Amino acid sequence: MRTLPEPFAAWFAGRGWTPRPHQLALLRAAEAGESALLIAPTGGGKTLAGFLPSLIDLARAPRAGLHTLYVSPLKALAVDIARNLTAPVEDLSLPIRIETRTGDTPQNRRARQKEDPPHLLLTTPESLELLLSQPAATEFFAGLSAVVVDEIHALAGTKRGDQLALGLSRLGTLAPAARRVGLSATVAHPEPLRAFLSPTGQAADVRLVQVRGGAAPKLTVQLPEGHLPWGGHMGLASAPEIYRKIREARVTIVFVNTRAQAELVFQALWKLNDDALAIALHHGSLTVEQRRKVEAAMALGKLRAVVATASLDLGIDWGDVDQVIQVGAPKGVARLLQRVGRANHRMDEPSRAVLVPANRFEVIECAAALEAVRHEELDGDPPRPGGLDVLAQHVLAMACHAPFDPDALYAEVTRAAPYAGLTRRDFDDVVRFVEDGGYALRVYERFRKLFRDSEGLVHVRDQRVARQLRMNLGTIVETPMVKVRLRGGPLLGEVEEWFVSTLLPGDGFMFAGQALRFEALDGMSAIVSRGGTRGELRVPAYAGSRMPLTTWLAARVREILHDPKKWRLLPDPVRDWLRLQQKRSMLPEQDGLLIETFPRGGRWFLVAYCFEGRLAHQTLGMLVTRRMERLGYGPMGYLATDYVLAAWSAFEPTDVEPLFEEDILGEDLEEWMAESSMLRRTFRNIATIAGLIEKNHPGQEKSGRQMTMNSDLIYDVLRKHEPDHILLRATRQEAAGGLTDVARIGLLLARAKGRIRHQVLDRVSPLAVPALIEEGREWVAGGAEDALLAEAAALVEEATDGDEVFSGILAEVTEGVRANPGRVVDKPRQRDRKQRFNRFIRSAPKSVSGA
Amino acid sequence: MTPAPLHVAGERLMLDPAGLLAWPARRTLVVGDLHLEKGSHFARGGRFVPPYDTRETLQRLHLALRRWRPARVILLGDSFHDAGGAGRLAAEDAALLRRMLDGVELLWVLGNHDPVAPAGLPGTALEEVQDGPLTFRHEARRGPVKPAEISGHFHPKATMPTRCGGVTRPCFVADAWRVMLPAFGAYTGGLDAGDPAIAGLFPRGARLFLLGQDRLYSMPTGPARGLRVTAAGSA
16 A cells, blocks of 8 residues: 555645555554554654544445544653544544543533543543453444554553453453554663553554654753752753743743652742743643643643653643653653653654753763664663452453353463463462452352352442442552641642652741741641751652652663763763762772761761662662671661662671671561561552552542551561461562562672771762762661660659659750760650641551561 | 560559550550451452461461460451451461460440440440459540550551651550550551640650551650641741
């Protein structure tokens, strides 16, 4: 096929377009009834390529009923595509009706869609799963000809992707003839995406259409004119430069890495906005209406800039964007290129983008990313097995649709690539879990949700179960957030609930660019006031929005750091920073392991510059803290970045060599890891998705202490009484994806043997600063807490002389110690007020198991 | 396990780090909110949380019983998570309960979660228990108590400031007239002792005993000033 059939050829010509080769290639695949994956840079007319075969088919042979299903990760994208497809359909008067169906679709429209389906239905993975759980799904999808999955690279490898893969597999049963089309941005590994899309789970069954090239993007790095910050990820020091760039361009997207950063950059820009440029804000914590307003204004060309998080990563076509500014490190090359691609949707012109590093390490990261882009090297994670928690949801949804035969469902599920390796044992255990919890102690049989009839078909118990499922369907577990409100003043933003739970009244923290003092928790808001704190200010971290640097990019950073000849890639302040590190401590050597220890904030820090990537450091953190516990250093937590492992403890780690000896691998690790915050967090997500505990609905006030059950308590009880339960197996399987195997750590330790350089410092070193304010801390559950309690209780005893006069003396003494070790400062103020913030209990399980 | 002595109304009571209270002079062990069969309560609502909470709680109680060898056990109410809880008790768990309490006088104080006597189990159910100077009831009574009161209900916990930040644990709350016990059940959360609901019962301040691995950690609280003023409370 050299060109398009009429009237499409004429319509293209009328717009001055010629069909692109990949658009024709997809058409050929469709004619042959084959599934196809299209990989193309943004601006390649990808979406139209995906829909053209369906439009042509419907123009040629008009018919009623659902013809093509389109699935995208974003509701907004579905809405946007619907708008864009309207043009050819109306211009050509095609007999085609296009509708969307998402969580925002009103009930009456949903009902009507069921009665009279549109030809093209645009939806999300969650809404698809909901449709599939309906008894009417069989008729609804029977005539389906095509499924288009957009932004497939953003879905594969996630839990939403797992859910979609299962949904596609079910569609394969309901409509075996339907071909599949996947649309993806440029990725490092297309094979897993082909398999993901494939009706058989085999990559070979999907035709690959790859568009190469496009003009290379023009990337520059912009530093602030003044001081280049040591740490922080906000990039606010560069606000004047960002503002200037916005003024010089027509339309700019300012990409940032976190929601908090979006708020702060937005505020900083408006402070400078003397020209009153239309600058808007777009991130996931804003209400749908607010986001829609911004998107609409953007589409109409009314905005000069929008500050956005990943909420705008995906392919909404803004048309006129001519500049992208990435504030903060890009974290991954593939991700950077996708963001850069948001500027200029024409493939043959280069995209312009500016990288604005927020601190000195990020300057090195940006330099590394630029090199990688120049060499066209992409990064990406290998595929991981599908989550068993998602499967549990799916099994129940399928039972709600119609009674199923377990053998048939198992066969169907294993046709989805993420579940190709699913064992029958795991499948059966998941079904049993859905049925009655699947516990060895079979006491819930009378409450079971599924039952088997005489022919072995599995039915759902009643409509109540189906309702409960439909209300809780979905795989996104939001991190609970707390609003930050100035006393008697405005809302400043949101921080994660766990962060607030670690604050005592009077503690200071940095937020919204100012020093705030935490006063109290009032409902779901943290009430704060300005200034007046003592001791160190803390910086709220957002574990939920953590974006790990790809291991691959870390290697490039290490190369630059080790080789002073490469420092010419770096600006002066960064070189000065590295020289300062040489003076205060030392630079990590090519073949040695630098370890620094220093006191800070009442605890001792140990920073090891391993440069092995976050996953390896994550595992190493567990091993090293285990040994620290044995040696009585009282480890309290650790943080794995891509460059370093930082651990902190109650007592000074004087002898560090034993912490990195190879025999730390031999210790009884299983138990230690099971106690870790990482596994607890993983379990909480799994328990939520599997339907064990209530979802946290963001923004909704918690119903107090009564009805929410702490997942940590459940975890502890289950681990003790049924350690091999399917949910614990699922937890271990998922956590393993966040860890590196122990063998690799063994190599690292062997290399470090005899080459450890221990620097005992009196304060944090220049190179350690960025790591210490990094996000994603892990707590360890050792004896440190009890040691600290004993210390604090002894202090009180000493200060009050056993006096039973109840006063605030304890707070004075311990807060003084805490703010500044070695020096007791004068009393900050009486601790008073209700302390209801403490109901966000982090360490409940330890205390309970210790009892 | 090192218990801490506490003198209330002339009686010497022992606070056990496992979260229960012993009265050696009367060979009595007092235990707060067990919330037995909370797991099956959730399961009834379609959430199949692990059904081992009752066994876990009973096993912990069993250890304490062996430690103290009491002649009498007073359960301070909310012993079952709901009124039907006793009926859902697994046969093994019911047997364990009977076995470990064999020969022990068992008093079930009734709570808001379990307002009726547990059917089919040994022991006596009462609204409250009076013995010497001590009154045992589920929920502390507002206003002065004479001479002294032992209660549960609120699941108190507290955060002790240390040089490395706060450490949160379940705790006893006590002054010269009242002792409030932490919840004992495996699936029980907690309410901060600074919450007005608890602090209001201790208008002159209280001493908190946080549960540790082997011992208790004590700290005083100030008078409940936050209750009086709301606007200027932090000045």
